[in-house]
Amino acid sequence: MLSVPASAQTAPGADAGDEEAGQEITVTGYSRSLEEAIDIKRNTIGFSDSIVATDIADFPEQNLSEALQRVPGVTIERERGLGTRVNVRGLPTEFTFVSINKLATASGSGGRDVEFDIFASELIQSVTVQKSPTAADEEGGIAGSVYIRTARPFDNPGLRLVGSAEGAYNSISEKIDPNFSFLASNTFGDFGVLVSVAKQQRSNRTDSNSGINFRPISRWTDKAGANRDQAIAVLARDAGVTFTDDMKNRIVFLDKVGDRVYQNDQDRLGLSGSIQYQPSDQFNLVFDAFAGSYDTVEDEYDAAGYSASSNSTLDTIHEFDATTLADDGIIVLRDVSYTNTQHEFLSKEYRNSTDYRQFGGEMNWQAGDWKINALGGYSGAKKTLDYANLKHVAYAPSRTRYTETGGETIPSADPDTIDMYNAPESYLFEAYETTRERIKDDKYAAQLDISREFQTPFLKRFNVGARYTNKTNERDYGEEKIQGPTRGSTAYVNKRTLADSPLESVTEIVGGKGYQARDLDWAQVSNEYARAFFRPDGFVTPFDDGQYYKVREETIAGYAMADFEFELAVPVFVNLGGRYLKTTVKSEGFHQVQNADGSTGYTDAPVSSEGSYEKFLPAINAHAELTDSLILRAAASQTLIRPALTDLAYKRTASWNSFRFTDGNPDLQPTYADQWEVGIEKYLGSGGILAASYFWKKIKGVVQSELTGVVEGVTKYNANGTIDGVYDFDVYQPVNAEGSYKVSGVELNAVIPFGMFVGWAEGFGINANVTFLDSSLTGQSDLDIATSPIGLADNTYNATVFYERGPVSLRVSYNHKGAYVERIERNMYPVYRDAYGQFDASASYQLTPNFRLELQGINIGNAKTTGYTMDPSFPTTYEFSGSRISLGVRAQF
Incomplete structure (x- = not known):
């Protein structure tokens, strides 16, 4: 468990006169935060870990997910150098329930997972990861529940003003980004008001x-003709392989090798406010508001050799590998010349705008032995996504092969070959493709909890409560393709070349250093020019009825639980309860129909489908105080996670290159888990702890994508409107898989202030944790290739060494996540993300009692992201996002 860097405090008892006279400044914020987090852990009935921000701007990370990565059992997913989603105990992100101020959080993702990168961490007061639920906790977290709490005025009564400003430098983009935050809080007798704001800009480049993925030889052998015959002949001539149909998915080649430069610009604004009425310790009324926006523009410049083009085939196999993956019967064509590679220059632009807001009220009232807690509120997010892709294509013979770190496409021996990076006149304009997506995510909730205290030797408390939630996710989506300078024009199809557009070096377009992944440079069309040239006035990407869906989920839940205290040689505390819930789902969308003329269309009005389920979920949490500082803790429960709303959607999407339709499934049931945990905690005093626990989960009804049908005779078109062929398309749906799988693990956690052992080490300490995981689940490979579950890393560990004494605070952290399966390529070949470790550091100096200077570094070792397909000798990703150094000042009054 971790808190965040220090806030300034003078020595106990100091007054303003002392400070003015030169009172020595002592920084105690980090240690104090550690102690607060340990107190939360000790006083929670079940298993939990927390991070606490004693003041605004105490989180040094780029967003909230990066602050959470140091909590025991918590890892994060990174996308191009930025933490995005949170994994608890190695389970998928959608298995984690997230709430802000006790209300379920919307982020516009359309799933159960929350996109933490949209939230400014400076607005957060504390985060607790609850790993063993009680009956009163809202269901929904098989992995765990993340409870986020924003600041309130009576957290620190009186007038309080805190502000910070910093500039952050990225080592690759070489740009400096500003970051500001401010908090004002005051209490006026029984009333208190708090307002805070955080504004951040971030520019990050990734090379x-x-x-570099596997593609099965079935790409050509599934179609009769000369390309099939030549592929089979080359396999026999150069690799000695006699082809049979049962080998079509076990002979693989490099599908596409790309060199890419990403430039991501983010603009984040977060606002929080709180009005609190607290006339006494027995009554508290609070209204919280949490809102903001998160806008990103990502430019991607991609030069790629697509060896699997439909009008190509094998020419010469220079090297093949029949031994590395022999256990799975897979032959890898490592180095091949192809007859007609599709070379692509792609200028892609992604625009994402998310507006989120949350409003809620909570009342706590105690009258004698009775306590009443009531809360209600709304959480919503609106997201719009605008995507564009300017595509130029050149067909020519080329050679594609693996390199030590990835792959490359080079000229072949064929006289018609080209140098794909330096032949702009060979690339014909194919299309300017656009998509537009709009997602609206709304959640309403209300809860009432009533408890009564009992002055008996055994029963201490009894709770009953009820909760109502209503969630709606609505999505519109559409595509538009321009093959000329105006809509519908074909005047320049196959006539306009890449050379006819203004070209610039990709590194000059995005700015910063030279290309980091290889010694390479190339020229492309900037997205700024593409947007101006190919989007005429009035251009709008229309929404497609067939892609619309709306899912509404309504849940009513009731619970009861009791707390018991008794002596059994040592004091024992038990919380026992159960929760009953009933959920109704309604999904609607436009259904595909056959018109009288034989064409296909959609119904005039949305067609709906309904489903429902109900469940009783028991839970027990207990701990025994073996000594004043030694606690034995245990918990057992049943819990669930509901299907992603996108999986429930009544719609069909097509993946033309994969020859696949994907349907939603409104009849999906939740995924359930039986789980238990036992652990021991030794509290050392002085802000120290040693803790160890073993957890076990049996997960049933996991949602997996499975083949549920076939659509015959589907015509597939090329981008230029010509017919690629007529194929049978597989239909896949998310379904609840039969059977169950088990996940177990061990968590170890230590916070040790060294000063408790020797005086000279006062101020030094370490905060470290490690998690070991094991699972019986294998991945969803159609070839029955054994893999671990997607996203599950067998081990993770984090360590922070800190020093805090006088006006100085120092911290160095290392965060490590083991290798894990990132996806199953084509539902056949597991693709792994390599183990990843990153060093972060921070240093601060308290200049005066009111001002502090801060220096922070993220990924100071410039760790790269790598990945591979099945074996490290087949790399797929070699990615650099650079380091980030920030310098700032913070004021507190």
Whole structure:
């Protein structure tokens, strides 16, 4: 468990006169935060870990997910150098329930997972990761529940003003980004008001040699003709392989090798406010508001050799590997010349705008032995996504092969070959493709909890409560393709070349250093020019009825639980309870129909489908105080996670290159888990703790994508409107898989202030944790290739060494996540993300009692992201996002 860097405090008892006379400044914020987090852990009935921000701007990370990565059992997913989603105990992100101020959080993702990168961490007061639920906790966290709490005025009564400003430098983009935050809080007798704001801009560049995936030889052998015959003949001639149909998915080649430069610009604004009425310790009424916006523009410049083009085939196999993956019967064509590679220059632009808001009220009232807690509120997010892709294509013979770190496409021996990076006149304009997506995510909730205290030797408290939630997710989506300078024009199809557009070096377009992944440079069309040239006035990407869906989920839940205290050689505390819930789901969308003329269309009005389920979920949490500082803790429960709203959606999407339709499934049931945990905690005093626990989960009804049908005779078109062929398309749906799997693990956690052992080490300490995981689940490979579950890393560990004495605070952290399966390529070949470790550091100096200077570094070792397909000798990703150094000042009054 971790808190965040220090806030300034003078020595106990100091007054303003002392400070003015030169009172020595002592920084105690980090240690104090550690002690507060340990107190939360000790006083929670079940298993939990917390981080606490004693003041605004105490989180040094880029967003909230990066602050959470140091909590025991918590890892994060990174996308191009930025933490995004949170994994608890190695389970998928959608298995984690997230709430802000006790209300379920919307982020516009359309799933159960929350996109933490949209939240400014400076607005957060504390975060607790609850790993063993009680009956009163809202269901929904098989992995765990993340409870986020924003600041309130009576957290620190009186007038309080805190502000910070910093500039952050990225080592690759070489840009400096500003970051500001401010908090004002005051209490006026029984009333208190708090307002805070955080504003951040972030510019980050990522260079990547990636997209190097397996493609089965069935790409050509499934179609009769000369390309099939030649592929089979070359396999026999150069690799000695006699092809049979049962080998079609076990002979693989490099599908696409790409060199990419990403430039991501983010603009985040967060606001929080709180009005609190607290006339006494027996009554408290508070209204919280949490709102903000998160806008990103990402430019991707991609130069790629697509060896699997439909009008190509094998020419010469220079090297093949039949031994590395022999246990799975897979032959890898490592180095191949192809007859007609599709070379692509892609200028892609992603625009994402998310507006989120949350409003809620809570009342706590105690009258004698009775306590009443009531809360209600709304959480919502609106997201719009605008995507564009300017595509130029050149067909020519080329050679594609693996390199030590990735892959490359080079000229072949064929006289018609080209140098794909330096032949702009060979690339024909194919299309300017656009998509537009709009997602609206709304959640309403209300809860009433009533408890009564009992002055008996055994029963201490009894709770009953009820909760109502209503969640709606609505999505519109559409595509538009321009193949000329105006809508519908074909005047320049196959006539306009890449050379006819103004070209610039990709590194000059995005700015910063030279390309980091390889010794390479190339020229492309900037997205700024593409947007201006290819989008005429009035251009709008229309929404497609067939892609619309709306899912509404309504849940009513009731619970009861009791707390018991008794002596059994030592004091024992038990919380026992159960929760009953009933959920109704209604999904609607436009259904595909056959018109009288034989064409396909959609119904005039949305067609709906309904489903429902109900469940009783028991829970028990207990701990025994073996000594004043030694606690034995245990918990057992049943819990669930509901299907992603996108999986429930009544719609069909097509993946033309994969020859696949994907349907939603409104009849999906939740995924359930039986779980238990036992642990021991030794509290050392002086802000120290040693803790160890063993947890076990049996997960049933996990949602997996499975083949549920086939659509025959589907015509597939090329981008230029010509027919690629007529194929049978598989239909996949998310379903609740039969059977169950088990996940178990061990968590170890230590916070040790060294000063408790020797005086000279006062101020030094370490905060470290490690998690070991094991699972019986294998990945969803159609070839029955054994893999661990997607996202599950067998081990994670984090360590922070800190020093805090006088006006100085120092911290160095290392965060490590082991290798894990990132996805199953084509539902057949597991693709792994390599183990990843990153060093972060921070230093601060308290200049005066009111001002502090701060220096922070993220990924100071410039760790790269790498990945591979099945074996490290087949790399897929080689990615650099650089380090980030920030310098700032903070004021507190």
